[in-house]
Amino acid sequence: MQVVESIQEMQLLSQSWKTKGCSVGAVPTMGALHEGHMSLVDLCSQNADKLVVTIFVNPTQFAPGEDLDKYPRTFDRDKKLCEEAGVDAIFFPSVSEMYPGDSTSWVSEEILSQGFCGGSRPTHFRGVTTIVTKLYNAVLPDVAVFGEKDYQQLQVLRRITRDLNFPIQILPGPIFRESSGLAMSSRNRYLSEQERKDSLIIYKSLKEAASRVEENSDLKAIRQFLTDEISSVGGNVDYIETVNADSLEKIDVAQGSVRCLVAAHFGPARLLDNIQLL
Ligand code: PAF
Numbered sequence: 688m689q690v691v692e693s694i695q696e697m698q699l700l701s702q703s704w705k706t707k708g709c710s711v712g713a714v715p716t717m718g719a720l721h722e723g724h725m726s727l728v729d730l731c732s733q734n735a736d737k738l739v740v741t742i743f744v745n746p747t748q749f750a751p752g753e754d755l756d757k758y759p760r761t762f763d764r765d766k767k768l769c770e771e772a773g774v775d776a777i778f779f780p781s782v783s784e785m786y787p788g789d790s791t792s793w794v795s796e797e798i799l800s801q802g803f804c805g806g807s808r809p810t811h812f813r814g815v816t817t818i819v820t821k822l823y824n825a826v827l828p829d830v831a832v833f834g835e836k837d838y839q840q841l842q843v844l845r846r847i848t849r850d851l852n853f854p855i856q857i858l859p860g861p862i863f864r865e866s867s868g869l870a871m872s873s874r875n876r877y878l879s880e881q882e883r884k885d886s887l888i889i890y891k892s893l894k895e896a897a898s899r900v901e902e903n904s905d906l907k908a909i910r911q912f913l914t915d916e917i918s919s920v921g922g923n924v925d926y927i928e929t930v931n932a933d934s935l936e937k938i939d940v941a942q943g944s945v946r947c948l949v950a951a952h953f954g955p956a957r958l959l960d961n962i963q964l965l
Contacts, residue, residue, distance in 0.1 A: 874957070
């Protein structure tokens with residue numbers, strides 16, 4: 688397995704694989720890899736000949752005061768996990784490699800990125816779409832895998848990939864959960880033991896909500912149920928929304944493909960989860 692730090696070297700490696708007729712798959716991450724990431728790696732390996740995991744804690748998707756500095760950085764462990772998973776290369780650039788001091792260009796998506804996580808983190812998605820575009824241009828993948836846990840991010844990235852004509856197939860990776868039901872996230876390590884227990888209400892109540900919803904159900908009542916459940920154990924709800932699973936338009940009556948999106952704070956951790964309701 689190679690660890691590649693320069694964009695040019697990464698492009699050359701990818702091009703050399705393609706010349707030999709191999710397809711290239713990318714799993715973009717910010718490191719601190721866990722089983723959820725490794726399930727994305729596994730999915731990617733089933734759909735591409737060569738496998739690149741990118742590890743880059745992207746400063747532009749963090750606002751001032753967010754957890755950029757304390758975001759976990761565990762490169763040695765990540766490298767071992769990638770080696771064991773048969774990854775061909777880790778793309779591990781520095782901040783100055785990805786953002787030379789005089790960078791002034793951005794990529795933004797202007798509809799799907801509004802509201803939800805984009806409402807509470809107004810500069811977040813511009814950072815995500817910019818870095819993913821730059822990672823595409825470095826790795827030159829044929830396939831890229833993103834997790835469904837960050838559901839809005841997945842839809843935004845699908846949209847920019849389509850709109851900007853990247854010849855890249857996006858594969859969504861199902862949410863990977865701890866045995867308790869908590870959706871895996873690098874930020875789960877911020878939770879105390881009690882907060883970890885309390886946060887299980889998110890998935891428990893989402894499952895209950897999914898079992899209650901049928902065609903034409905009142906989704907306002909479902910959202911209220913979820914708000915009450917999560918608040919009852921001290922969770923601080925950022926948003927709970929019921930949306931069309933493709934367009935992310937908010938909906939109040941269950942029809943078509945409905946996804947329920949949740950973001951809630953438990954102590955220092957802002958946790959995301961979601962479920963298909965219909
Ligand atoms: O989901 C993440 O880990 C990040 O937002 C991503 C897609 C790697 C961009 O930095």
